[in-house]
Amino acid sequence: MDATDQPTPGGWRSFWALVAMQIAQAFNVNAVKIILMVLGAWLIERKMAPEGVEHLVTVMLVLPYIIFAPTCGWASDRFAKSSVIQWTSWLQIVAVALTIWALHARHLGLAIGGFFLISTQAAFLSPSKVGVVKELVGSKRLGFASGVLEGTVILAILAGQIIGGNWFDAQLKILGDGYSASFVPFYWVLVIAGVSVGLAYLVRPTAMHPGVPWTFKLATSHVRDLKELFTSQQLKLCGLGVAFFWGFGGFIALIVLQIAESLNHGDEGTATAFAKLWTRAVVGIAIGSVGAGLISRKKIEMGLAPLGAIVMTLGTFALALCPLSSVLQMIMLVIAGAGGAVFLVPLQAILQDAPEADRRGTVISASGLLNNLSGIAFTVLQFGLKYGKVPIGFQFAVVGLLTLAVTWICFKHLAVDFIRLIGLAVIRTIYRIDVSGAPNIPEKGGVLLLPNHVTFADAFYLTAACPRRIRFVMDETFIANFWVRRFTEIFHTVNIARDNPREAIRITIEALKEGHVVCLFPEGQITRTGTLITLERGFELIAKRANCPLVPVWVDGSWESIFSYERGPGFCKKPYRLPPPRSVA
Structure with missing residues (x-):
């Protein structure tokens, strides 16, 4: 340094x-x-x-x-x-x-x-x-x-x-x-x-x-x-x-x-x-x-x-x-x-x-x-x-x-x-985001973030809370949609194929070795109940081979969001509170 x-x-x-x-x-x-x-x-x-x-x-x-x-x-x-x-x-x-x-x-x-x-x-x-x-x-x-x-x-x-x-x-x-x-x-x-x-x-x-x-x-x-x-x-x-x-x-x-x-x-x-x-x-x-x-x-x-x-x-x-x-x-x-x-x-x-x-x-x-x-x-x-x-x-x-x-x-x-x-x-204008533990993310070098996955908007909450730019791991099946593909190109997401886990692990390790903050949702999907669901394996191997720290993240207060499954799929819901509070730790 x-x-x-x-x-x-x-x-x-x-x-x-x-x-x-x-x-x-x-x-x-x-x-x-x-x-x-x-x-x-x-x-x-x-x-x-x-x-x-x-x-x-x-x-x-x-x-x-x-x-x-x-x-x-x-x-x-x-x-x-x-x-x-x-x-x-x-x-x-x-x-x-x-x-x-x-x-x-x-x-x-x-x-x-x-x-x-x-x-x-x-x-x-x-x-x-x-x-x-x-x-x-x-x-x-x-x-x-x-x-x-x-x-x-x-x-x-x-x-x-x-x-x-x-x-x-x-x-x-x-x-x-x-x-x-x-x-x-x-x-x-x-x-x-x-x-x-x-x-x-x-x-x-x-x-x-x-x-x-x-x-x-x-x-x-x-x-x-x-x-x-x-x-x-x-x-x-x-x-x-x-x-x-x-x-x-x-x-x-x-x-x-x-x-x-x-x-x-x-x-x-x-x-x-x-x-x-x-x-x-x-x-x-x-x-x-x-x-x-x-x-x-x-x-x-x-x-x-x-x-x-x-x-x-x-x-x-x-x-x-x-x-x-x-x-x-x-x-x-x-x-x-x-x-x-x-x-x-x-x-x-x-x-x-x-x-x-x-x-x-x-x-x-x-x-x-x-x-x-x-x-x-x-x-x-x-x-x-x-x-x-x-x-x-x-x-x-x-x-x-x-x-x-x-x-x-x-x-x-x-x-x-x-x-x-x-x-x-x-x-930050719409949401009141309370952040704790941000100093646990190193200022330089690769870091693997492991948050819970409650809403379709979790990536935005995490981006607003993290002091460094995040690259999100995304299943490449989503990029068939033109707008999603443009989003992944602009934000340099780490695109993986879930049906090829070895290649997915290799691509994620490369991004970490390049010094990026990489976010992987270990649940693999959005919760339908508001509680943590079974974690998929692989993130331990990624962190070990990339020789980088793991930082667990908990996003709280988002289950009541219009972007969650709390009242079923779809976004046509009325917010409970304005501005909606969020906590990222």
């Missing part, structure tokens, strides 16, 4: 310090970004800068993540992640100070160069910041911690853009000069950078992972790092999904800025209009992050990814039809933002949980490389659409089609998780 499967002493205190530190750092990076973007728009309007400055600033944000990706991952794996967090916090102070000097010199190019240094600092921070979470809180609550980390960083990104833009507009209104309007916001950014240094030193020291020395070959090993990410189908799909989310978010942000510029002609009020629209996305992301974090508080819930993708798709297509700056458009920004956050949380949690500790930094850095390649691709796409005079509504439709494709991929790979998520929500 990975030593980081369990939380470390003081790990949660360190985690909350890490959250506060990353909020400060992400706020600063994005406040600087939006100030430089609206300053560029102000200069373009006066013919003092070339068109496309806002896209150049966006590229400068993501370029260090691409150039230095292998080195960032190496530093996170080679040194203690807590030390890297501290070093990079100091670097942000230096980079912000250099950018302030460039603005005083009234040199936009040098200021953008300073922003490149700020982004470089963020690129080196990212793998250590994300990779240290499992070392602090362990695996069990990683889904919740990931929801908090991703939700707060996204909120900090958006807050930095909104507050930074409002700061600039307020100063521009007073001073009437773009460069001068940037000074006060930047000095506050410098103060916040100082606070983040103090927070970085509250993160508990973590272990070093001695590895290979840095070489130029390592620094240019982008393809190798991507191969590390792509060695696992699960990591590859999660990495691509996270990359799509960040590209999608950047694209939407650039469209929102274009809307703000069109409403104010790039002059005073542009940043405020941007903030007004972007605040709605903040609200949506807050709702989505909190909701996903709460649902994932006990384990990583992959069914959230297709759910979030559906919401993103619907919200984006609706944005294509909304009038600019209308109430409906603001509502759809909330919906699209919420969907994006729900989509992101489980994918990012897998990237933190699945790799081994000494490779986690490399995997996360490779994911960051993908994120920023996606960011550049979406930036180039929006640049082409904007300066190709493509209407804003059509731009939303383009990204909506891309989101629809991602939704299809999610359902191709995560249909079971999605149906399980929705189905269990329905079951």
